Amino acid sequence: MGIWKEARDVILRPDQSVALSEETLTELLVSVMPESLSHTDILKIGRKLGDLPQIQHTTLHHFGKGVYVREFRQPAHSIVVGKIHRYDHVFMITAGEVTVISPDGHERIRAPYVRESHGMIERVVIAHTDVTFLTAHKNPWDYGLADLAVLEHLLFLHPEDSIIEGHCEQVPPV
DSSP states (O other): OHHHHHHHHHHOOTTOOOOOOHHHHHHHHHHHSOSOOOHHHHHHHHHHHHTSOOOOOEEEEEEETTEEEEEEEEOTTOEEEOOOBSSOEEEEEEEOEEEEEETTEEEEEESSEEEEEOSSOOOEEEESSOEEEEEEEEOSSTTTOOOHHHHHHHHBOOTTSOEETTEEOOOOOO
């Protein structure tokens, strides 16, 4: 409840009323977030966000020989709790600017950006602008398995998976 109470107190003090632009509100939210978040903190944020009105976002799927690329478009001034990827993968931002907060720390990133992203880490992503992310994953089928349900099960953790603070049980690669 800590960061949400702090954010609420900053934004909704009963003795003052301030109209904030979406950009200012996004920056304010980033400023009250801690430098890093534990897995438990991220789960709590995800639950709180689940109670709020949801935004429309776009997810596109691209397949090549031995590779699956997931394209996610996040609107400006929105918050997303990302999926937990089971394995290391390549992460790219091709457009936009975000702040990413995870157990590893707090980082502001602007496109173009490419790096290896470690698996088994959950992140909170705050978009300062419209953002396009790409994640590239090994597709275990050389000719591009296009069954999204199977790929989702192989590549991402789900609520039924065993998650313990600082450690997530991995299913061995196919």
